[in-house]
Amino acid sequence: MTDHIAFTVMTPEQMSKNPAQAVYLDDKGMLRYVPDYRGNTIPDFSNAGYMGGGVKLPEVQVKVTVEPGEGDDTARIQAAIDQVSKLNADQVGLRGAVLLKAGVYRIAGSIKISSSGVVLRGEGQGEDGTVLIATGTSKRALVQVAGSSGAKQQASDSPRTITDAYMPVGARSFHVQSVQGLKEGDTVLVRKISNKDFISFIKMDRITPRPDKPSETKMWEPFNLDFDRVITKIEGNEITVDAPLTDAIDTHWGGGTVIKSSDAGRIEKVGIENLRGDTKYNPNVKKTGKGKPYLADENHASHFITLNNVKNSWVKDITAVHFAIYAVSIGKGAKWNTVQDSRNLDMISVLTGGLRYPFNVEGELNLVQRVYSETARHAFVLGSQVKGPNVFLQDVSVQNHATSEPHHRWSVGGLFDNVSAPIAVQDRQHYGTGHGWAGANYVLWNTSGQVIAQKPPTASTWVIGHVGTRSKGAFEPRDPAFFASFGKHVEPRSLYLKQLEDRLGLKALEAMGSYTFHDVLDDSAQDIMSGDDGSDS
Structure with missing residues (x-):
């Protein structure tokens, strides 16, 4: 086994031009990363998103058209999806789109997509567009996209021990036995x-x-993080994979292994586009918070769109109104997906744990860009033991009741890039059922609003170019995060987009439609409010 000590030498001129220090632009305008003494660096996040980043979302031909009807529309829409699901896929794996013409559709159940290559498209996310309204009182997802399973290890293969004594954060190459x-x-x-x-x-x-509930606080047990990767090169016993690891592998804490895997249970190339989702609720159910009454019914559809066990798929141009938990949730078996140009409005639920997480990420290598949220608790949130890289890019949340954050139990490798929202990366200790250190190796780049940022043991938190207020964590003292250029944004304006440009060139930015910031940035986005007492889950 081998270990090493890393260091970087910078000239005074380079240091004066690069206040961030952890990463800087060289004389050719390329990003360069400064390792700590163990070799850990800010990871390259640019593989996040549809098809591994830098690829334009496809335009898929309509194969079936549905008009609004009378009564419950669930069966008619499902029949159209099932019809397209039976078509042969083209050379890139697309079958076709179901077009829902503008109007109101009443959905008593759930719409389900379980085949690859199917797109569900409307004619607008406004009130005069295609509006799906969840009826009834059952808590459910209105649109469910799901394969049968995520990546699984091959039973016929055996784990190979990683022989490096320490594989740092940001590394893509390592040795095996x-x-x-x-x-x-x-x-x-x-x-x-x-x-x-x-x-x-x-x-x-x-x-x-x-x-208040001491018996509900659970101490952590040993766990594994399985990073889903593709081998790009083998030289001798050294393996290089397509995307960096976002947590260090250390023999002192158990080391690591590599095993062949299969994702045959995943579906792919599924799109949800240009729709508005709404849900019926009881306006007479109210609670009081901060001295003011608010609508608090929970007996209605809780989610608009869920993506589970799916890869290389997308949600774009959707608006979610009145849901209790998710506008869009990317589940644990999801990889290489993009959510963009979407909105979450006027959530209806009690203001407590497990509710109002409109843009939720549980998978890896996913991108949520140019989205807007109101009335959320944790607007841009990542769950337990999430394996990055994952990216929130150019997103805005207002009227917040809590912070955007890695939420619990060692989620690793997330990037908040030009996000305007209250953000926290911290030890949450007994919150929920024992959330503890919620995130490790997170990067906040040119963010704005309130920030809480602590450094977890054995890992890092980088806050670079943040403009706003800095607050103490819920549990102190803790080691502070790495802060650079606090109060002033840095260049490049976007870390993700610059990493993408360095890897794939300007054509990748054009494909992403990401030259300029989205129009959702307005005056209200500067009035970031945070009122969570931390007692939620």
């Missing part, structure tokens, strides 16, 4: 093991019990 049976193009799970000693070192086996 044997590459027998592996080849370029194979999909693999790169496992980071977190053993009992690791849990003890970061003190997550000694979480202070929740005062």
Whole structure:
């Protein structure tokens, strides 16, 4: 096993031009990364999004058209989706689109897409466009996109031990005991093991019990993070994969392994476009918060769109109104998906744990860009043990009741890039059922609003170019995050887009439609409010 010490030498001129220091532009305008003494760097996030980033979303031909009808429209829409699902896919895996003409559609159940290559498209996300209204009182997702499973290890293969003593954050190459049976193009799970000693070192086996419900506070147990990757090169016993790992693999805490995998259970090339989702609710159910009554019914559709066990898919130009939990949720088995140019408005639920998470990410290598949210608790949020990279880019949230954040239990490798919202990366200790260190190796780049940022043990948090207020964490003292250029934005304006340009060129930015910031940035976005007492889950 090998270990190493890393360092970077910068000239005074380079340091004066690059206040961020953790990453800087060289004389040719390319990003350069400054490692810490163990070699950890800010990761390259540019592989996040549809088809691995930098690829234009496809325009898919309409194969079936549906008009608004009388009564419940669920069966008619589902029949159209099922009809397209039976068509042969073209050379890029697309079958066709179901077009829902403008008007109101009443949905008593859920619309389900479980085949690859199917697009559900409306004629506008406004009130005069295509409006799907969830009727009834059942809590459910209005539109469900789902394969049967995410990536799984191949039962016929055996794990290979990673022989590097330490594989740093941001690395894409590592050594294994044997590459027998592996080849370029194979999909693999790169496992980071977190053993009992690791849990003890970061003190997550000694979480202070929740005062009101001490028995509900759960201490952490050993866990693994399985990074879903593709082998791009093999030289001797060294393997290079397509995207960096966003948590260090350390033999001291259990080391790591590599095993061949399959994602045959995933569906792909599914699109949801140009729709408005709404839900019926009981306007007579109210609660009082901060001295003011608010609508609090929860017996209605809780989610607009969910993506589970799906890759290389997209949601664009949608508006979600009145839902209790998600506008769009990207589940744990989801990879290489994009959500963009969408809105979440006027959420209806009690202001408490598990509710109002409109743009939620549980998978890896996903991109949420140019979206807008109102009345959320955790507007842009990542769940437990999420494996990055994942990116929130050019997003805005107002009328917040809590912070955007990695929410609990060691989510790794997220980027908040030009996000206007209250953001927290911190030790949440007994919040929920023992959330503890919620995020590790997160980057906040040119963000704005209130920020809480702490450095977890064995990992980093980078806050660069933040403009706004800096607040203490819910539990102090904790080591502070790395802050640079606080109060002034830095160049490049977007880390993700510059990383994408460095990797694929300007054509990738054109494909993303990301030359300028979205028009949702307005005066109200500067009035960021945060009122969470931290007692939620």
